[in-house]
Amino acid sequence: MGEMRSRDDDLPAGCGAQARMTRATIKDVSRVAGVSIKTVSRVLNKERYVSDDMRQRVEEAVARLNYHPSQAARTLAGKRSFQIGLIHDNPSPYYIFNMQAGVGQRCREADFRMIVQPCDINSPGLVDDIGALIDQAQLDGIIMTPPVTDVGTALAELFRRKIPVVRVQPGTDLTATSAVYIDNVQAADDMTAYLISLGHRRIGFVTGHGNYFASGQRLTGYRQALQRAGIGFDASLVFPGQFDFQSGIAAAEALLALDQPPTAIFASSDEMAAGVLAAVHRMGIAVPRQLSVAGFDDTDLAQVVWPALTTIHQPIRDLGYAAADLLLEFGETMERRQLPHKLIVRGSTAALQG
Amino acid sequence: MGEMRSRDDDLPAGCGAQARMTRATIKDVSRVAGVSIKTVSRVLNKERYVSDDMRQRVEEAVARLNYHPSQAARTLAGKRSFQIGLIHDNPSPYYIFNMQAGVGQRCREADFRMIVQPCDINSPGLVDDIGALIDQAQLDGIIMTPPVTDVGTALAELFRRKIPVVRVQPGTDLTATSAVYIDNVQAADDMTAYLISLGHRRIGFVTGHGNYFASGQRLTGYRQALQRAGIGFDASLVFPGQFDFQSGIAAAEALLALDQPPTAIFASSDEMAAGVLAAVHRMGIAVPRQLSVAGFDDTDLAQVVWPALTTIHQPIRDLGYAAADLLLEFGETMERRQLPHKLIVRGSTAALQG
DNA sequence: TTCAAATAAGATAACGCTGTCATACTGCAA
DNA sequence: TTGCAGTATGACAGCGTTATCTTATTTGAA
Structure with missing residues (x-):
């Protein structure tokens, strides 16, 4: 491997005090x-x-010299590196893009830099990788997104190093670190209640991936709303999904094949809701006339499928901004911040037809 | 602003040679x-x-000490920082996610780090921001994606600093830097020829955003295929889009309102194709029976709308990987690499009904 | 053999900042 | 008038690496 060539090979020879362009x-x-x-x-x-x-x-x-301090020298000499790490194992471009945008903006405001580190929560090297990142870059803090938030060994390593940590939507050890999150239970409750208000009684639910605590929380919210409305919980209406498109297709096929099919399907991600829509289109079922479909997240996707999805808006960018803010403002001091979600009604849901 | 609190405040007092956990x-x-x-x-x-x-x-x-060299010290002492920058002004999560994944993977293989810098090509501070980034982080190289690739002032600044640059899909000064790209002209030609082979003669075309040279190249490919097939170019079939969903809706509404509407619409991005689908669904036109729709890019979107989009697969991740590879392998030495695109046929296109 | 070139290892000076300590100058209360 | 806290500046030693130079030692061709 040649790697990079040196960059200072073109000096006019034989000129001692030549005005070299140097930082x-x-x-x-x-x-x-x-x-x-x-x-x-x-x-x-x-x-x-x-x-x-x-x-x-x-x-x-x-200003005259257009001087910019050397990040490396500051880090080496000082106790701070002005860098924070964003660790994620998340396959969703939309989620990562917005999370980065939020964290990145807060970093820019504070003249910090964000180091993004994708990882694999199933990799045996996970803990070492995180340790290496912190050592090498001398990070001042760490932000984690689900599902890495809940990997005990990784958390333990961070505690060992006494590095400030903010977790986004953690599921375990809630009081162990600072955190930002939305109320998933309430959000799912809101959506379910909305569907009930449209007259639906048999509401299918597609759960998320088991690695994410949010999945269970959303299911809880769904059950909570049903109970409050006096609707019995029917386990056959709950389909276990993985947050992805294929899960949505499978869910629609399974749920609509029931003897008493649901009149509405609430998928706990927009991807899965899109899958439901695709399957349902293929079957020739009209949305929302014959079936209401709802998603969760309000990703770009929600507005790009047809009909556009009724969904819960999750303020991902704001979560990222808030996470960075907690890190920069409070450091090790524990702090929690809950951000509001929002029910977004679009064309994929409608009142139950007589 | 409190910023980060110091991290070494909890030493047990009065113990000189205490075994402090130190790197x-x-x-x-x-x-x-x-x-x-x-x-x-x-x-x-x-x-x-x-x-x-x-x-x-x-x-x-x-291994025994679990030692990891200090990035900062290496950068300060050496001539290299083992960091490269990825500069982009691109609103597409899908594009950025995959580009980062590709660049990131190649970086990991070489023990380099990737610094991601979003920017705004219309900002007057663009050049200064890029300069500051290079100065502060002492970057060993830069990767740029469209449309930043073609901002003359930014390019000039990079040349002034003699920093190795690789551009992804550049539109101007093609021989000025290393580059990776696909053949947009041929790709659009392929798709157009495919639609023609299905029997379509009146094929609508939705162009991309004017900032992107790829937009013009794709239009060229479209015209080229028409000409080869002996089909006259009809300017009224070309709708100027911006690569986004709304453009697709507008395009569909405009094109289908023509006296002689097209039987197929080729949108030069998946987002716009999704917009066409949405508009067309609303009008009650069946795809692909009454109208074929094709996209470009093969983003996640393409498989999530209904029907799934026939599109051109653009290997974004591979482009990122190749860009980083060029930077690491060749440095300043100019090098170009063209990657293959691929026509992906899915459910949104069909032979013209007699 | 004999000496230059290739190989192998170390001592020490940067690199560009920040932290610590020392210094000097201001008030203003005693 | 003294003195002491508060304010304002500078000298200088690191921080943890790499680069440069120096010093063996080994190899191989004349």
Whole structure:
């Protein structure tokens, strides 16, 4: 493997003090501003005890030289790296994209950098990989998304290293770290109650993947709403899915083959709801006239299928922003933040036809 | 703003040589292995002129101490940072997710790290942001995706810094940097020819966003196939889209309102094809019986709408992998790599009904 | 043999910052 | 007037690596 070639091979030979284009350093800034290196450092780090005069001179020099501090040098010399890690094992582009967008925005505001690390919760090397990441990058904090949030060995490793952690929608050890989350139980309850309000009594439910605690929480919400409405729980109306499109197809086929098929199907992800729609289209069943379909998440997908999905909006980007915010504002101090979900009504649900 | 709290505040007081949990350094390794620091460095960097004996002793010590070199120290001391940047201004989660996956995989193989930097091509600060990123992180190379690929000022800045660059699907200055790409003209030609082979003569075309050169290339391919088949080009069949869902809806409404509506619509993105499907469903037109619809990209979307889209598979993940590969293998040396696309036939297209 | 080149290892100086300590100058209460 | 807290600046030693130079030792061709 050749790897990268050196970049400084084209110097005009034989010229000692040639004006090489080289990055400005803090030393250059201090010289131009006529102050000490330490004073420049103070200004850069917004420390106290710097006179306005100094601050201004430094800032001018920084601007003039277009100086940007070396991340590496700061990390090496200081106790902080200004980097946080986002660890995920999530196959959904939509989820990851928005999570990154939220975390990334908060990082940018604080001049932090986000290091994204995909992983595999079934890999035996998971814990080592996380440890290596923290060691190598000297991370100041970690954000985890489900289902990595609930891998005990990984959590233990993080505690061992005493690194601040924020988990998004954790399922276990709820009080062990800071966390941001939505109320999945209430959200599923809301959707189920909405379907009931449309007159539906037999409501199919497609669960999510067993690795995700949210799956169980959503099922709980579904049962809770049924109970409140005095509708008996019928286990045959619950189909175990995996959050994916194929699960939705399988669920629709199974549920609609029942003797008493449901008049509405609530899938606990938009992907699965899209699967339900596809299967149902193939069978020639009209949505929402003959069957109401609801999803969960409000991904891009929800607006792109036909008919557009009634679903629960999960503020993924905001969750990411909040997670980073907790990390940057509170560090090790435990803090929890619940964000609001929202029922979004679109064309895939309708009142039960007489 | 409190920012992160210090992490070393919980030392049991009054204990000098307390066994603080602290990262192993190269010095520790050298001591344990009984060799010099430099020899450890040589082994770590796979340099020549190290005896097998030494190598083994060092490797054992590394494993025993669970040592991971400090990224920061390496970057500061060396000429390389083992980091490359991925710069994008792309709103598509699917595209970004897969691009990151490809680049990320190649990086992992080479023990490099990927820094993802979203940007805004219309922001006046674009060039400065890119410069700051390179300075701060001391990047060894840059990968750019469309449409940032074709921002002249940004390119100029990269040249000024003499940093290796690989562009994905560039539209301008084709020979200025290394590049990976697919043959958009041929791909659109393939799809158009396929539709023609199904008997279609009036084929609507929905173009992509003007910022992307691929948009024009796909239109060229469409015209090329028509011409070869002896079908006259009808400008009224071409609808200007923006690559998004709404464009597809608008396109379908416009094209199907023509006196002589098309029997097939080729949208140059899956999103737009999904929009066409949605509009068409609403109008009660059956796909593919009454109208064939084709997309481009083969995103997740293509298999999740109904009917599933006939589309061109664009190997986004592979493009990312190839881009990183070019960067790591060739550095500044110019290199180009064209990847194959593939026509994927699914349920949204059918032979023209007599 | 004999000496240059290839091989193998170490000592030590950077790299560009931050932390710590020292220094000096301000007030302002005693 | 003294002194002491608060304010403002600088000198200098690291941080954990790699680069450069130096010092053996071995190899191989003349």
